[in-house]
Amino acid sequence: MARTASLSGFPEWLPEERLVELHVLDTLRRVFELHGFSSIETRAVETVGQLLRKGEIDKEVYGLSRLQDDDGATATNAESAASHKGDPHALALHFDLTVPFARYVVENAGYLAFPFRRYQIQKVWRGERPQEGRAREFTQADIDIVGDGELPFRYDVEIALVIAEALSALPIPDFLLRINNRKLAEGFYNGIGLTDTAGVLRSIDKLEKIGPARVAELLKSELGATEEQAQSALKLASIRTQDTTFVAQVRDLGVSNGLLEEGLTELEQVIAAAVQRAPGKVVADLSIARGLDYYTGTVVETVLVGHEQLGSICSGGRYDALASKGNRKFPGVGLSIGVTRLVSRILSQDLARATRSVPTAVLVALNSDDSWGAAQDVAAELRSRGISTEVAAKAEKFGKQIKFADRRGIPFVWFTDDDGKHQVKDIRSGEQVDADPATWAPAAEDLHVRVLKA
């Protein structure tokens, strides 16, 4: 792709690129619905209070204010600024789909059947500095399952399998879900005497960026860990197995803690099911921490094999306390696919491509300017059988009309002569045959645009 976005961080696709994105979105929707996930959308805006509810956020948020006030006059500086700042009712664009979903569940709890499973495919906005794989506006595709009061752990297993199936259906390279469990990590840290487990997780989260030596420094300088504690935490984070042998490796570290045991059992269940049902797609990776605070058990990040520097293309986990209404708690588990990140990579590296650039299969040529009505009749007949068809607007020379189809990427041109005899030409092969608008159809592979892996 030679083109760059006219506004940095706000990618826009050409029509043939959009076909690739549509294919990705349609595929995800199909898999999610096959697994019984309902579609919902939430509004693009939340109140600032809602977005900040979980305390400090590490996302850059876009605040909203109206350029004109209710009387049509332009807002004063003071008003404009006030609408963003202290006021928790001020509006801002959502930066993910999890926080809005939690609010939606609480607001609509009386109308939902729990465990409630939904998918949500929408744009989100983050005012961060744009870079490769990081846009300011991008599409996420989330699935979550939320319970009322409790949510069986089995859903953690299921949701990982659904995502593995969904990603497998996309025209992308091999991927690997890297899964860890917060209980396991926090229990372990507690077991070795490091009580600021959130702090340890934040340091461990930097492992890939700054390396083990500097993480050890951080643990010692910022969290008061001893050299032994730091090395122990790093040893845990170095464990990575494609099967359930990580359990023995953790036990070999000789730390004993109830929460650790709980986490080990949970992660073991996820990995055991994945070995069977998504072989080669999942790994227990005890370095995975996830920055955000609301995760309480399973945590997941996903890499594209050979494209690791792109960052995680699918992340999420278990959150037991994100949503609540009085005493009523709504624990959930969910994963979020970075659609724009994936599609950008597919396009920039030409990993997949649409078989043609337009939905149209047939252009009905005009014999004379008066034949437009008859041409529309032919087109209507083809469309009634699901064949995408356009009609030429002007009775130019046939050569010109064929060239027009070629330029638009339309594979077939339809001709009707003055005697009402129909013929259709495959402009790729040049083959031209008699055809009946009531029965002719293109070959199955030409009926719709398809997106094929390169």
Place this chain on the structure above:
Amino acid sequence: MARTASLSGFPEWLPEERLVELHVLDTLRRVFELHGFSSIETRAVETVGQLLRKGEIDKEVYGLSRLQDDDGATATNAESAASHKGDPHALALHFDLTVPFARYVVENAGYLAFPFRRYQIQKVWRGERPQEGRAREFTQADIDIVGDGELPFRYDVEIALVIAEALSALPIPDFLLRINNRKLAEGFYNGIGLTDTAGVLRSIDKLEKIGPARVAELLKSELGATEEQAQSALKLASIRTQDTTFVAQVRDLGVSNGLLEEGLTELEQVIAAAVQRAPGKVVADLSIARGLDYYTGTVVETVLVGHEQLGSICSGGRYDALASKGNRKFPGVGLSIGVTRLVSRILSQDLARATRSVPTAVLVALNSDDSWGAAQDVAAELRSRGISTEVAAKAEKFGKQIKFADRRGIPFVWFTDDDGKHQVKDIRSGEQVDADPATWAPAAEDLHVRVLKA
């Protein structure tokens, strides 16, 4: 619908309501693609300069500013305000899809094949006072055809027919496209000596709100029209025919003007084609003005019959000068469907409904907690044949599992006994039959959720 949006003007649907919206969106997409329209999306934000390019706009725009600056500190009042005001590079949310589309065409002209036909289904935002049929965030579905230098008039006819076909495919009451032509109106006003044609159009646009007497007053007081001129303009606006007889009615008014003749011929073509191809769906209505300034020929508004007070559900027209790049002009014609307005009405008046509330057709019940793996095998087999299937998470009593399915709206429950014998129960009828996961399928009408007119 008893529920109200938790944020006024920002509607959100329950899962079963979203199914109705999805059906509307899918139907529109199908019809648009059958007619060869390509999907595109533009970013949600434009620069303020771009949005204001056409001079004063009558839409309330939401400006954006980042809550934190690049260093993570909160922006000062001055910065926050500056980002909205004089600066034409400041960002704001788009208020329609036409202005962003015009920008997209100009930016990507080198990559598009003209005439370029696209559909675009996205949210737009307007900070207006919310009221029935008017939200602050809503979805529009637009189709446009844009030419390079010139665009044959025939596309005006085509686009009206495509929209009539698309609306006919929706689960909505009868609708009526009310079509006029700016050339006709402006030529007429010029012909009777009223030269501020934009001013006359603005007054005529108020006809339905304030009535002919007050419009006549406006024409006289604000535009200096004589009583005769005002009555003449009102007579034109009163013409409304289902066929091409409006031409004779206009000629009877005895005004002669070249632009008027051009407009008459154009509108005649649209109506003549519609009489044949969309009978009863289109009317020549010479009172239609459209507020926005960029229309130059055909103008369209659409009412739902019996729901006229809802306002136009589909509007647009011909614009010859919206987009240009140096000397290169990109004339276009397009129509925009107010999806949220339509869906709100369908839901609030129960005009259509989903056959069930979830995509799921089958719940695979658990015999014992150990049978989860075997149940997943059954589910995978059903899904491989396109049957949406969930697996129970806990081996509760069968009665409880059936109740769970019932509560979620899932019509079938699958049982596998300890000997591996399969049965499936239609929980609506209670009928339970032997079934093979490799071959069983629900009746065609139960395979997918359908949305039916009430």
